[in-house]
Amino acid sequence: MAAFFTAALRNLRGGEEEPKAPPKDGKAAALPHGMSREEFEEYQRQLLEEKIERDKTFAHKKAERATVRMHLRDKYHLAQDERDDAQLHVVGGAVELPQELAAMVRGEEEEEEEEGTFAFLTKLQDVDLVALRGRALGTVDEVKEKCSLM
Numbered sequence: 207m208a209a210f211f212t213a214a215l216r217n218l219r220g221g222e223e224e225p226k227a228p229p230k231d232g233k234a235a236a237l238p239h240g241m242s243r244e245e246f247e248e249y250q251r252q253l254l255e256e257k258i259e260r261d262k263t264f265a266h267k268k269a270e271r272a273t274v275r276m277h278l279r280d281k282y283h284l285a286q287d288e289r290d291d292a293q294l295h296v297v298g299g300a301v302e303l304p305q306e307l308a309a310m311v312r313g314e315e316e317e318e319e320e321e322g323t324f325a326f327l328t329k330l331q332d333v334d335l336v337a338l339r340g341r342a343l344g345t346v347d348e349v350k351e352k353c354s355l356m
């Protein structure tokens with residue numbers, strides 16, 4: 207992508223191309239707002255550089271969003287999308303997430319880890335098994351009294 211923009215800029219500057227011939231009809235091209243030819247070329251060059259910079263920024267942001275989607279698809283075991291891989295390839299490979307987006311992905315992972323097996327075991331230690339057993343037996347006795355089949 208960078209090579210494309212570099213070639214476009216080189217062509218604008220008149221790199222390896224033949225010098226442009228004046229218009230065939232012999233009339234000078236009309237320049238806007240009374241600019242000289244050099245001023246107009248400089249203005250066009252600045253516009254092109256600004257456009258290239260905007261395009262780079264836009265492509266990078268798209269790649270960041272694609273990276274977030276890829277992380278979330280990995281996390282939730284969803285199928286990957288080819289478009290996200292292509293977007294990363296356009297930008298040039300691995301893209302680091304901004305801190306805000308990385309914190310979002312990390313925050314969800316930490317919550318899942320807390321809700322994992324170890325969290326369950328730590329909560330299980332706090333359970334009063336004697337009270338739980340008594341309550342279960344009491345419930346069974348109530349069901350036996352209400353149900354004639356038992």
